Amino acid sequence: MKVWTIANQKGGVGKTTTTVSLGGILAERGKRVLLIDTDPHASLTYYFGIDSEELDNSVFDLFLQRKNLNKEQVLQMLCPTTLPNLDILPATMALATLDRRMGNQGGMGLVLKKSIDLLGDEYDYALIDCPPVLGVLMVNALAACERILVPVQTEFLALKGLERMMRTLYLMSRSQKRDYKCTIVPTMFDKRTRASLEAYKELKKTYGDVVWSSVVPVDTKFRDASLEQLVPSMYAPKSRGVFAYNALLTFLSELDN
Template structure:
């Protein structure tokens, strides 16, 4: 089971779109996929057709159970989506209270890792959508992944968010004992603007081969797909945005062979 965490400490950079787009493509290729929504705003949950406030169980219950969680409890939080092979562990607003309620409890940074170990035989890929805040949710998502996917909007302010994210990875990897594998994904690229091109060049200058050589373009089909609560590859399989994500997925699957070797 390969786990990818989609994270950035800036909002609006395409984290949820990237999570759903890659998950949809993997599911189409016959992979068993679990999407985990750890953002209290529950954008991923709503995107895939669920009302977070009307669910019997969610990711919140995993954290409340903590280190004593059972396989059956984990499975109770997972729902099948309308897309074959694609399941969801939804979020609720209650996740916003975790740092206050449980942040000081011992072992809270590894709850999600323990939970995923209990269902590892059920899935080929897990993609985790993370809120843009350093706290117990981001720590958990980083602790259990093979690779961090960092979408970065190709505009100058987004570089500041990326700087914060990289400092966070450095901070957490000190306690983890080894570094993270990560891929920076240029998103919302507009070839008509100088800002997009200049930002992309700065990304490559600063982070070199950690930056995916392609870019995800601005594509109105992404918004239309979210309105229909469908992965972009289901709603508009020939759109330029989906073609870009197909290329990204091929690249990430090649890297995954190294990550799990």
């Protein structure tokens, strides 16, 4: 199973949209895909019309039951979506208390990785949507993956947030003695504005080949798809945004092969 984490220490840059879009396209291509929501706001979970507060289990329970977790327990926590081949491990507001309640306990950094490893035969891909805060959840998501996607809105305030994220990856790679495969994904690009054009130039100048050579454009179809609780590639398969994520997926597949 390939595990990708979608992370940035700034909100509103397209993390959930990227997770949903890539997951939907992969599922439509016949891949078995698991989406994992680690954000206490549960935007990814609510995207599919799932009210995690009414569920018996969520990502939070992985941490509660971490010492005795088995495959069947994890499978029971999953929820199907409206798209075949696409399941979700939902988030809940209880995750907001995780750092305070258990952050100092031993063995907390690899809970998600161990849980995903139990499902290695069940899925081809796992995509992890992260909260915009460095804590136990983001550490788990980074430790569990083999590739990190960092969506960045093409405007200068978002570039400042990217600096924090890249610093985090540097510190994590040193502490874990591993190199992360990282791809920065420029999002919400509007070619009509100077701000987007200048921000993209700055991204390429600062981070070079780590930045994907294309962009995800501003596309209202993303918002419309979320209102219908459908992945964008089902709602508007010929839209500019879906075309961009198809191109991104092709690019990532080439990197991994």
